[in-house]
Amino acid sequence: MKQTAARPSDPKITDAPRAQKRSRPVQVADQIKRWVVERDMQKGDKLPNEAAMIAEFGVSKGTVREAMRILEAQGLIVTKTGPGGGSAVGEVSKDRAMSLLGNYFYFKDLSLSDIYEMRKLVEPALAAGLAGNLSDETLAELREMAHRYPEPAQTAEEEKQQHISSLAFHARLADAAGNQLMGFLISFMARILSDLTVHRRLYATPNRELWERGRRHQIELVEALTLGDGRRAHAIMTSHMEGAERLMNAQEMRITREFMAE
Amino acid sequence: MKQTAARPSDPKITDAPRAQKRSRPVQVADQIKRWVVERDMQKGDKLPNEAAMIAEFGVSKGTVREAMRILEAQGLIVTKTGPGGGSAVGEVSKDRAMSLLGNYFYFKDLSLSDIYEMRKLVEPALAAGLAGNLSDETLAELREMAHRYPEPAQTAEEEKQQHISSLAFHARLADAAGNQLMGFLISFMARILSDLTVHRRLYATPNRELWERGRRHQIELVEALTLGDGRRAHAIMTSHMEGAERLMNAQEMRITREFMAE
DNA sequence: GCTCATAATTTATCATAATAAATTCAGGAT
DNA sequence: ATCCTGAATTTATTATGATAAATTATGAGC
Structure with a gap:
């Protein structure tokens, strides 16, 4: 079921009454956070890769990348290149x-x-x-x-x-x-x-x-x-x-x- | 004089001994932070617009945008569209x-x-x-x-x-x-x-x-x-x-x- | 002087392609 | 068998250009 995903058409309706003008990267980042909480993901657990997220959220590559940067800036994920790479949940360091x-x-x-x-x-x-x-x-x-x-x-x-x-x-x-x-x-x-x-x-x-x-x-x-x-x-x-x-x-x-x- | 800018060629040398593998968006974000400190910029002060930053740092649009998202996620800037818009320094809210x-x-x-x-x-x-x-x-x-x-x-x-x-x-x-x-x-x-x-x-x-x-x-x-x-x-x-x-x-x-x- | 439509400006998003980095794995040398 | 080398693969990274959305400024009309 997911959460009806963030349809580019009308993100407001999908996303509760609050928050009308949050940018798509922020919305994606928030959704990923919720995802982590719901599944009770732990430190090393891996998130879907870039391509999968593009498909999952129906947004462009740039948008996904910006979302990842947001999460990275907050210390919530770490990202690696290469096979077996991608983004993973990371504890916020002291x-x-x-x-x-x-x-x-x-x-x-x-x-x-x-x-x-x-x-x-x-x-x-x-x-x-x-x-x-x-x-x-x-x-x-x-x-x-x-x-x-x-x-x-x-x-x-x-x-x-x-x-x-x-x-x-x-x-x-x-x-x-x-x-x-x-x-x-x-x-x-x-x-x-x-x-x-x-x-x-x-x-x-x-x-x-x-x-x-x-x-x-x-x-x-x-x-x-x-x-x-x-x-x-x-x-x-x-x-x-x-x-x-x-x-x-x-x-x-x-x-x-x-x-x-x- | 600026800071010799982040030449795409060799960002390591420009950027002190530490930090070899920080992504370009992070480097740009850090440089903007330094900029804010050096000029003692205050809450409403405006940063150069996207195009100017692309020119200033010699990076692509995507890189600049990611850098802005990082700063935004940390609460350090706010961004608006339209004339007179762009990014401005913003106090981190409680x-x-x-x-x-x-x-x-x-x-x-x-x-x-x-x-x-x-x-x-x-x-x-x-x-x-x-x-x-x-x-x-x-x-x-x-x-x-x-x-x-x-x-x-x-x-x-x-x-x-x-x-x-x-x-x-x-x-x-x-x-x-x-x-x-x-x-x-x-x-x-x-x-x-x-x-x-x-x-x-x-x-x-x-x-x-x-x-x-x-x-x-x-x-x-x-x-x-x-x-x-x-x-x-x-x-x-x-x-x-x-x-x-x-x-x-x-x-x-x-x-x-x-x-x-x- | 006021209102409203229109233009200009700036970011936001999307799409596509080429590049770089990291890992795996096959193949060869020892 | 083991260790090294390097090609293939997977993934993120950077770049470019085009279009959309939002906001402000402008100016025509009254």
Whole structure:
């Protein structure tokens, strides 16, 4: 039965009362989405090839291609050439999702304090929830990350590396979260902060004390996580976030206005 | 000077070391994005028309169209026909952003408890931050929303309407947030919960007491917000979230596995 | 000055053909 | 038998041109 297909003649009637002027590629893309949902298709499952879709939907090649690009841009399909190729369902990757969400905030100029308000709320909760629930491998990994860079940075470039490394620590923690929503949010914030450009004030010396405290926090945090001390993990993370925020403010950092590279 | 343009001959060299096998439409789309950033283009600003882009990038019409579809799918441009038409930069709408992010979680089957863990953390913080900072209009609007539906629902359909209405209350609150990131997150969660299908257990009677408490919470919350009592707003919202979670669990709700209709 | 038909402009869709990329598979060398 | 090479095949990719649809601008008529 299908869905009476998208007859080129009157697509409005076929397509519910809503949406009068959606382009055909969009209609085709939507229909494919519905198709995927109805059949409960999973990550690798293959869609009909180009020729089959042209026949199925009764549209031209160009229209089908545009539809595929739409789905591809959203990260929902991947396409390959060659025998056995064609389009297949693909999970939206975290990177892709972050990039697409980043496009939204591009126009919203998010402030650092917005991000830190959020981090101070969520990161401690994550840490508390993770205490006692991490595998030995993960803990070892975190311990290694925390111990990297035993000395404060000498150059701006070095400082940026340390900054990114520190954020990678948080992203790693986020990946271990049972709560996918929380994990994504934290990774996203880490990503935004990683894209920052360091703008140290000329007269400001690198704040060695703040840096040292931050490093110590990470080490103590891993300890608390290992021991399963949720309350302590929460407290350390709270303190850590406050320190990180001060460090950023001291260096007058600004959020880079750019689209995230997928 | 432009960027030496994407010469059809060797796009790899022009396009940095990374990315060897990105399709031409994707390359064109990326270049347009860069263009927008470099020129700091704003919401209504117009892009060159199809013909100009064909000339500019030295690619075919089909390639340009596919590139436009990619950008359109991401919500970055809007396109119109006719004189004065063409493509223009367009802010990514909140709905679009939610829909795109929803695609990511489609494959992740988020649980209700994940969402409520997050809500319990963030919604009270939002409420506290909003206390005393809302305009009279917004407060009036919220008050109206809180007073709608003075009686418990009789039918499942009615109940669903009340559920959605209640979530709209939270979304409205989120819109008023100074923190865009927090506002988006809360709207997003409300959206997911709105898409739920009500699955009441057959033997379960609608829990009148829980419903009544929820309604009272909203009214008291608006009061606290009006008076600027942040601590009280925080407390009420915490309690409200706990109640809402219990209500959902009591009705055995499940998250609908579908793509959000943007 | 207003209305309405018409023209001009721009994207949207379609159709067709040629090109490029990836995979499979047959055949030959070792 | 196994490994390599290269042709055949499948599939997407790019290109071109023609026609349709939508929108705005123009101007004639009143």
